[in-house]
């Protein structure tokens with residue numbers, strides 16, 4: 191608690207804060223009231239120790255950068271370091287290769303809007319290896335600033351002609367805003383919490399039928415491993431979604447940014463692309479798919495370097511041309527991010543000098559995330575009035591807060607605000623109050639937890 195006097199110095203309020211103790215006390219009492227006046231999130235920041243993990247930023251919360259990525263970037267930025275004798279051979283060779291791929295041998299030069307051809311090829315090779323040999327073509331890989339640029343593609347029409355995207359609820363907290371900015375209509379479909387946040391195809395059909403009366407649904411968005419639910423789809427579930435998309439002529443937009451972080455028992459990451467290519471030709475040669483991955487991934491966590499990619503499958507060449515044109519508006523993705531992407535998809539191999547360190551660092555990140563997910567899950571399920579599905583992957587948990595009916599009734603009458611746990615942007619339509627988990631659970635005492643003040 192940042193304010194030992196128990197006074198709230200913001201908004202001219204001089205009285206005692208109704209709850210001045212650790213946020214943990216609020217957890218135990220589930221909620222407390224602030225009569226007469228709504229407190230803003232900043233007010234509460236003033237009163238309590240708050241760790242904001244809403245951005246899902248691993249480095250901000252203590253995950254360490256991978257040494258090999260940083261060493262390669264350091265030398266790329268300052269090639270004079272190549273003269274250093276202590277530089278390991280694989281860092282030297284990788285740097286030289288990457289600098290050769292940059293115009294003028296410098297990270298300071300422009301690149302093609304869709305990214306450096308060398309890095310696009312590395313990404314295509316990575317996808318092929320990851321998907322047990324399924325072919326991937328560098329021309330269908332587009333590097334962009336972050337992973338969700340594909341949504342821009344869909345912007346079209348207004349009113350009933352507006353493009354709709356079937357979007358899971360709950361969904362990544364930035365998604366509704368992005369869709370709004372890009373002029374795309376969010377068509378919500380509810381994930382099934384009681385079935386480990388499964389996608390329910392029956393629900394998809396219903397939602398689609400209704401949505402067609404109001405807009406033009408052209409796509410379905412999937413987050414797998416799921417943000418903020420932590421679920422990981424199995425092959426059967428992925429096949430069902432693909433069949434649905436095929437039957438309804440929808441483009442699949444699949445966010446697979448947490449693919450490097452799956453820890454649920456009997457769960458593994460299987461990409462939509464792999465499943466699609468192992469299905470009949472009626473699917474593998476027709477279903478349109480755009481999948482994303484990003485440097486912001488759970489174990490790499492270099493979100494500040496701003497680079498991701500999308501791979502397109504079965505898209506019309508004219509659409510590919512359109513994507514290229516669209517990316518021109520940013521000129522190009524920052525070159526350092528592109529080079530880090532190259533290392534992410536093509537890490538040191540056995541026998542390379544950096545291999546052991548790289549592997550240990552990745553394993554440590556994975557173990558930390560998995561361990562914390564387990565601890566956060568146990569913690570949340572141990573709280574009165576909370577329940578939470580197990581996390582299988584990614585960096586979030588999404589617990590349910592069971593409010594006693596009398597509290598809800600009391601709110602309805604007094605119109606006071608309720609302090610709840612929530613993901614900090616938990617204002618997505620249809621969302622209940624949630625809290626994300628983060629690495630903080632292993633480093634800080636249980637008394638620290640993120641909360642959000644919501645005026646209901």
Ligand SMILES: Cc1ncc(COP(=O)(O)O)c(C=O)c1O
Pocket residue numbers: 245246247335336337338362413417445447483484485486493497498
């Ligand atoms: C589902 C999801 N997609 C993508 C990202 C990363 O986005 P970007 O690549 O724009 O940093 C995140 C980051 O937390 C995420 O949770």
